[in-house]
Amino acid sequence: MGVSTSIPKGTRDFGPVEMIRRNYIFDIIRTVFRKYGYLPIETPAMENLTTLLGKYGEEGDKLLFKVLNSGDYLSKSNQHNLENITSGALTQLITKKGLRYDLTVPFARYVVQHRAEITFPFKRFQIQPVWRADNPQKGRYREFYQCDVDVIGSDSLFNEYELIQIINCVFSELGIRNIIKVNNRKILLGIAEILKEDKRFIDITKAIDKLEKIGIEGVNREMEQKGVSGNAIDKLQPILFLEGDTNTKLGKLKEILKNSVIGIEGVKEMETLFSYINLASLKSIVELDLTLARGLNYYTGAIIEVKATDHQIGSLCGGGRYDDLTSIFGLKGVSGVGVSFGAERIYDVMQILDLFPGKGEENVDIMFVNFGSNEECYSIKALTKLWKAKGISAGLYPDPIKIKKQMAYANTMNISFVAFAGEDEEKKGVITFKKMVSGDESKVRISNIIGDVRKLMKD
RNA sequence: GUGGUUGUAGCUCAGUUGGUUAGAGCGCUGGAUUGUGGUUCCAGAGGUCGCCGGUUCGACCCCGGUCUUCCACCCCA
Incomplete structure (x- = not known):
């Protein structure tokens, strides 16, 4: 392990x-x-222990995390009798800083x-x-x-x-x-x-x-x-x-x-x-x-x-x-x-008390499916356009693995839309957007991708 | 610092009053005709049973120590 x-x-x-x-x-x-x-x-x-000590009462002092001095801190305390030293006295010798x-x-x-x-x-x-x-x-x-x-x-x-x-x-x-x-x-x-x-x-x-x-x-x-x-x-x-x-x-x-x-x-x-x-x-x-x-x-x-x-x-x-x-x-x-x-x-x-606002911020809006080297340029072109839109988060699945796998990934990542920009789409100048919660698919024109996607996201 | 509690696969937990190869569900990986997930079916991987030591022919299960979890006290956000 x-x-x-x-x-x-x-x-x-x-x-x-x-x-x-x-x-x-x-x-x-x-x-x-x-x-x-x-x-x-x-x-x-970190602060120097002198600024921290004594401000929080006896109990508070005990709860301070102390930071060990750097270097061979014990060699400098050789003049002291380390065998009979109390831990309190030792502490003073080897630490001068503490976490706030x-x-x-x-x-x-x-x-x-x-x-x-x-x-x-x-x-x-x-x-x-x-x-x-x-x-x-x-x-x-x-x-x-x-x-x-x-x-x-x-x-x-x-x-x-x-x-x-x-x-x-x-x-x-x-x-x-x-x-x-x-x-x-x-x-x-x-x-x-x-x-x-x-x-x-x-x-x-x-x-x-x-x-x-x-x-x-x-x-x-x-x-x-x-x-x-x-x-x-x-x-x-x-x-x-x-x-x-x-x-x-x-x-x-x-x-x-x-x-x-x-x-x-x-x-x-x-x-x-x-x-x-x-x-x-x-x-x-x-x-x-x-x-x-x-x-x-x-x-x-x-x-x-x-x-x-x-x-x-x-x-x-x-x-x-x-x-x-x-x-x-x-x-x-x-x-x-x-x-x-x-x-x-x-x-x-x-x-x-369940007071956090509903989910939505936590996930990505759009994921482009990666079809491999022949079609990726079209996806990248569309994605790059989308990145210019404010308030839309989007990405391309980085590796051309099986579509099924990519879909499963989008599913577990709670991605709202999966975009298909493959051979068929490129010929027609469109991109297929699939809304994951409903399974509905609709075409979006690449020439007006930001406007069309915004409309889709509103529904 | 004091007292109690917890620790078994990635997660949630079973388990044996100490005896050979440690289990489930979920998850994960692969598959069920080549551009489509959430359902189903099949197959598979994964654990030195928190760590160290002791008792014993033999311990995941007993004992000691240690770390960790959660809780109470102290104190505090």
């Missing part, structure tokens, strides 16, 4: 059918991004590095693969595409509103019903503050984030395990179950958080954001969800997550505001917001 043809865990090949569907998704996303005034950039697959884990951190690096050339506010989008050494699972791969839109260098909440519009637009064009959940890290921070548990802020938010999954008892248990005081847990309960629409929730929160400056700030931000949202009529449902936390450490303000209403697969899109990401790279006072669409999950959802 030869050498093994397997590919690494969590990676996939994409055949023609999948590629056409994936490109359908990318095209819609790209077009929407452009419409809202964002411009494309790309960054390398997301697009936001490389983007922040890009902004700082190119700050002189960039005019702020800078609106960009980026559609590229990212890699995570995670264990594969439903909707999770080790290599997957993200489609990021970010605006950096503006504090305005209008940007958050614009992103929500973009999300609404993308998913409505793709036909995916969805719910956009919005929250604000400042509100969560405020809650931790009034619970007097600021230090366990991350633990608390992570626990709350699981409410839907593990229920209130599970959340409480987890907080207890992390050392959150019973008093704080009790105080948290009514906040978790705030009832009513977004406005009344915000009103109650204002009361609860009145002693937290940061908390009130978060509430006010949400108030203005929702006042913008209420101006528009969106297909997506937008709601304030206090249980939304989002793990990525660098978010500081609004956080956003999108879920499909008709299929459970984790979030299709997520993001938020990050105030300090560029300051890590030495550029202070530049705030950014952005969201990231997950192409593979969108693909999976569309596949399951």
Whole structure:
């Protein structure tokens, strides 16, 4: 059988059918991004580990794919005692690069590095693969595409509103019903503050984030395990179950958080954001969800997550505001917001809900039968004329094998028309076109081949 | 990283409580009068039963390791 043809865990090949569907998704996303005034950039697959490490929390660091140094990297570390070295210390010696884990951190690096050339506010989008050494699972791969839109260098909440519009637009064009959940890290921070548990802020938010999954008892248990005081847990309960629409929730929160400056700030931000949202009529449902936390450490303000209403697969899109990401790279006072669409999950959802447009793009319109050297000139002449027509895909079967075989090929390839340009046709100046689905044959004049074929294809 | 699960022809799967030449359907290849497919009929090719090692007179089936699949946890798109 030869050498093994397997590919690494969590990676996939994409055949023609999948590629056409994936490109359908990318095209819609790209077009929407452009419409809202964002411009494309790309960054390398590899970054220096110094730019990647420490941005995604401890867990995130573990999931980074590292790239081995080139050359005889061990010879340079001979001065160290390799026999007693820990794998962590060894790693530092032999790898300095890693595959990107997301697009936001490389983007922040890009902004700082190119700050002189960039005019702020800078609106960009980026559609590229990212890699995570995670264990594969439903909707999770080790290599997957993200489609990021970010605006950096503006504090305005209008940007958050614009992103929500973009999300609404993308998913409505793709036909995916969805719910956009919005929250604000400042509100969560405020809650931790009034619970007097600021230090366990991350633990608390992570626990709350699981409410839907593990229920209130599970959340409480987890907080207890992390050392959150019973008093704080009790105080948290009514906040978790705030009832009513977004406005009344915000009103109650204002009361609860009145002693937290940061908390009130978060509430006010949400108030203005929702006042913008209420101006528009969106297909997506937008709601304030206090249980939304989002793990990525660098978010500081609004956080956003999108879920499909008709299929459970984790979030299709997520993001938020990050105030300090560029300051890590030495550029202070530049705030950014952005969201990231997950192409593979969108693909999976569309596949399951059967949302891809009907077939048609996937196949070739016309295949000329190859009759052999005596007649091929006539076929080539006709085909070459057809190639000048926009929107018609056509080819000649390359080898003069049995007609039966050629027909069978056209059949399995889903070709719409088979064209016969042989001796008989050449004498009369016509070409026989056979419509494969019906078997009907009709003659087309070579003098007016494009016009006649167009007419045929319309029927 | 933790726990479970999967791996037999190109694909979907049978199979033997360990015993000589491992099966089906679909697909593929060739044929059924020379310029016509999707139906039918006939014939044929294709597997060191994921990989490595162990137990055994003997293993595809038992044991260990490893890789892979799918799932849950962790975390996340």
